[in-house]
Amino acid sequence: MSAPQSPAARDAYEPLTIDSLEIRLAAVAALRQAVGPSPWRCREVGDGNLNLVFIVEGAAGAAVVKQALPYVRLVGDSWPLSLTRAFFEFNALTRQARRDPGRVPQILHYDQDQALIVMEYLQPHLILRKHLIAGVVLPGLAKDMGLFCARTLFRGSDLSMPTAEKKADVALFAGNTELCDITENLVFTDPYFDAPMNRHTTPQLDGLVASLRADQSLKIEAQTLKSQFCNNAETMLHGDLHTGSIMATDSDTRVIDPEFAVYGPMGFDLGMLLANFLMAYYAQDGHAERPGARDAYKAWILEVVSEICDVFEAEFSALWRAERDGILYPDALYADQGHEMASERALRQTIERVWRDAMGFLGVEIHRRILGLAHIEEYESIEDPDRRAPCEARGLELGRAAVLNRRTLSLSGLLALTRRLDDVPTERILK
């Protein structure tokens, strides 16, 4: 199976509309089965940056139809984007479903020519960002996400996969060039200079932004992290694992939208995920109904960060001991020689290395969400820029610290820094 689009396929492609969807997809048996007989109700709900997303409802139930557009929705048709991303999303979803069963939406139908995936409608799930803005506590969230990260990152790597299968998969996903290109530019480069598509809360953040862009050590590290992202194909990443790619209820968590999937360093998904929780943490002061009203919720967010890391480490360790069937760190060298401690030491080093990378990716993710093209709803929904800027500024400084201190920063150190920045007076943060 490969991704190339034939000219015929490109010709066949046509974006769905609310009016054409039922006629065009009436013959898809899996969709008919999920939704029931005609008539269907159809609405377009895509709030992301790239795609069309329809919810189709009928007598028997509902389903989601996601279709790639041949351009970046956030920007418009001036920025063309390959339809092959639906192919990579489909392939990523099928792998994630095997590696952490039940955590991604079920696929009902895939049409490569139309770049569309019909999938399970998640209800009453909401995008996690909405919960984080509303201040909703989700008891199972941290555990679910810690397990998802550990299982998908471990089981997609040379620690677990047969090496020929893994190399073939690396080659397959290397075709996801255009979406990688977006990450490479928008995450690692554009935020650190005055790139055309950047925006930030101005003039409030101007001083801090200038200081970040003048920080040469930061700019070196950002590119070293980019080099890691581009080259170090350790495992299949989700590639865009932020809190807008998670749908949750108080008892279920689902991970969606892996169209940025590519083989890359394990720390990337973990760092991006934690970054988005920490930004949500700082955004609370902008959403607090009165001063201090969100303090308990902020404490809960930091518990989530902490628990994700703990669960990740525990599950990754359990998989290391039970499923290390790949070509790396084989038992032939360790347990079979009576050297179990060497395997445990290698595990500690691996977790440590993933964490070092994660701290770096965490920092650049925060920066690009405040300085770059794609911002986050937790911050954007704070309408008063004077209230939003301090929330963003604390994120920016935390990001700088995470990138520059990534070789030494521990989880407890990260949380201490996060809290400490809350205590620094706003006028000092904004300089």
Add this chain to the structure above:
Amino acid sequence: MSAPQSPAARDAYEPLTIDSLEIRLAAVAALRQAVGPSPWRCREVGDGNLNLVFIVEGAAGAAVVKQALPYVRLVGDSWPLSLTRAFFEFNALTRQARRDPGRVPQILHYDQDQALIVMEYLQPHLILRKHLIAGVVLPGLAKDMGLFCARTLFRGSDLSMPTAEKKADVALFAGNTELCDITENLVFTDPYFDAPMNRHTTPQLDGLVASLRADQSLKIEAQTLKSQFCNNAETMLHGDLHTGSIMATDSDTRVIDPEFAVYGPMGFDLGMLLANFLMAYYAQDGHAERPGARDAYKAWILEVVSEICDVFEAEFSALWRAERDGILYPDALYADQGHEMASERALRQTIERVWRDAMGFLGVEIHRRILGLAHIEEYESIEDPDRRAPCEARGLELGRAAVLNRRTLSLSGLLALTRRLDDVPTERILK
């Protein structure tokens, strides 16, 4: 262009023989032009581990015909090996020819179905190992190899290549699975336990070998280096850059046999190359006509090591400044902002990181050449095992030091250690 072999192609394949070569290749115009009209003289000279190599001579000149065998020649047909390696060798040679013109043999003809490459006959070049055994000084060698490493490693990376082209190339070479598999097993794993195909000078080295295989820190590092090799696709490697893959005269150096080519960490080629010079250094005492007769030659070998590193660094730095057109460390972030020093600091960090990796790969390469399946002629040609073992033992200890100290070992430290091990009495080295 892709590597898969159709069943038809597999059926068409037939190994050449001295008798069939002229008939079968008579129609190849480029070969006829190089060699001249019939009759041709033909001899098989393959002394490597994998392939058939013929020298074809006629009235007008000579050419080399290299054909892959469907098994590992060193082991026999019990170890099948894909013919696609000729495809990867061809693709690697064409890339290397662009990246460092004149340093690889010219290709006259490539036949994918027959897994054969007709190429320039290098004369009076000899395999570098022969020169190193004979004690021949080659004035241009270090410079040529330092340039080759810098140019191929830099120009095959995201520092230089358009990213879409680089990603497509990573995908292409990810198909070289079987040869990667050989490297992954024979270099990084087998030497460190009692694997079936291993051999070493016994009983002289038994104590030291047991000590290396009991060294848990060493075994962890070896697998961490393997993880780097498998995952970190920084650049197109030669993949087997030892002194048996170099042919030289006193005024020309050529690099041959890149069938192990794959995208991997820059330090791999450099480390393997230096390792082979250092083993040749220790082998000199086994070839010395009288005690001390090779001392000057040993000093020259260390000068070669030192000069390769100096030239590599100078050329890599020059390319960094002049040809950094890839997606990493772009001028937009540095020079265009008046931050040239950030670019220079990033260069130093990059060279340093390559060196750290190289020290690790250097160590495992030495180990596998003394403990594993594929040994080297410099050592093997020392017939008396009591004379060979101390030469090998010094290599093994240097390898251990390089792997375990790779995060701090400098070039001068490496050379000091190399010399210091000469002073340690043989009975202490052999324990």
